[in-house]
């Protein structure tokens with residue numbers, strides 16, 4: 466693959482720094498050793514017809530390489546992972562990677578996003594105080610299920626894979642809470658994945674962008 470390109474935001478408020486979804490794409494690229502460039506975008510780009518033709522919802526990340534243009538971090542990570550060590554050679558294992566990557570986005574993330582919406586944007590609203598315990602309860606059930614699957618395993622499938630990149634990226638949405646501390650297997654898993662040099666490089670790059678584009682105080 467020749468040099469690829471992804472989009473990222475110039476700046477987001479501190480609670481969201483280190484969680485923006487370009488992180489997963491940067492991480493996958495860092496793991497594979499591919500060279501890539503990051504195109505920074507802001508509101509002035511996100512609503513243009515050209516950007517919407519690339520990312521229909523006007524979000525980040527969008528991605529392109531010499532084969533295709535893509536949106537949705539999960540789809541991009543799967544595309545980058547193809548024919549690399551991020552995707553097992555065994556067909557049954559590959560199917561498991563797909564399943565766990567989709568589980569991260571479709572079975573775990575919705576409650577994390579709902580909790581984040583309440584905590585970051587509506588914490589004082591009466592409806593939010595009423596709804597939060599239910600969301601937390603449903604989320605804890607999902608976290609327990611993932612922890613149970615990880616029992617005796619280092620990674621979601623037999624080797625570190627695209628699925629772990631997506632699951633860890635999703636779990637980062639809980640950093641403002643102590644929810645993971647109730648699940649030692651998840652804490653150990655997160656630590657195992659987040660100490661990988663490729664993760665550290667991708668996180669540092671995202672945070673560095675935000676530091677360089679911080680609004681003047």
Ligand SMILES: N[C@@H](CCC(=O)N[C@@H](CS)C(=O)NCC(=O)O)C(=O)O
Pocket residue numbers: 474484485486487511523524525526536537538539
């Ligand atoms: N499901 C999408 C989510 C994309 C998304 O919502 N990106 C957010 C950052 S995490 C964004 O671009 N926010 C900027 C905005 O809404 O203007 C993916 O995983 O790629």
